[in-house]
Amino acid sequence: MSARVVATHVWPKDATDPISVDVLELDWGGPVDDRHHGELMASDTRQSRAFAKGTTIRNHRQVSIVDTGELAQIADALGIPRIDPGTIADNICTEGIDELTSLPRMTRMVFPSGAVIMLGGPNAPCTIAGAMVERSYGSRPEAFPKAAIGLRGVTGWIEHPGTVRPGDAVTLLPPD
Secondary structure, X not given: XXXXXXXXXXXXOOOOOOEEOOOEEEXXXXXXXXXXXXXXXXXXXXXXXXXXXXXXXXXXXXXXXXXXXXXXXXXXXXXXXXXXXXXXXXXXXXXXXXXXXXXXXXXXXXXXXXXXXXXXXXXXXXXXXXXXHHHHHOOOHHHHHHHHOOOOOEEEEEEEOEEEOXXXXXXXXXXX
């Protein structure tokens, strides 16, 4: 498999939409200047079986990664021409990773700079991303979760800091 990065984005806390960056700087807290940056996070409904909402836990959702092939499938399901990288707040958009969303948890994504992202599993589709698609393409926000089931990409955390750039090769290492 030949996979590469096609786009990198951050979504600053004060911005309405994610912005494209030429270099995505990853430190121990995730993408620098991104609203999800931090080594810790407050638990939410996704962790409700283990923690009361608002409990401080390790941030395992530092990075959002999608693939152009899965974005095309979501767009097709929504009846729109495309979904561009960055539209649904992805930090990294790849090309050539078939079934990215189905990769096993604990798969490592390695980049030429030495940066390594540990994948934590699928990113659950939500109406927040649906509203972002609506702003760009006019689809209904509530249609997005169903269209994106199993295709929304993955989240992960930084196992080793570094940089990621469009054009970088991506190496996937399966769980040990």
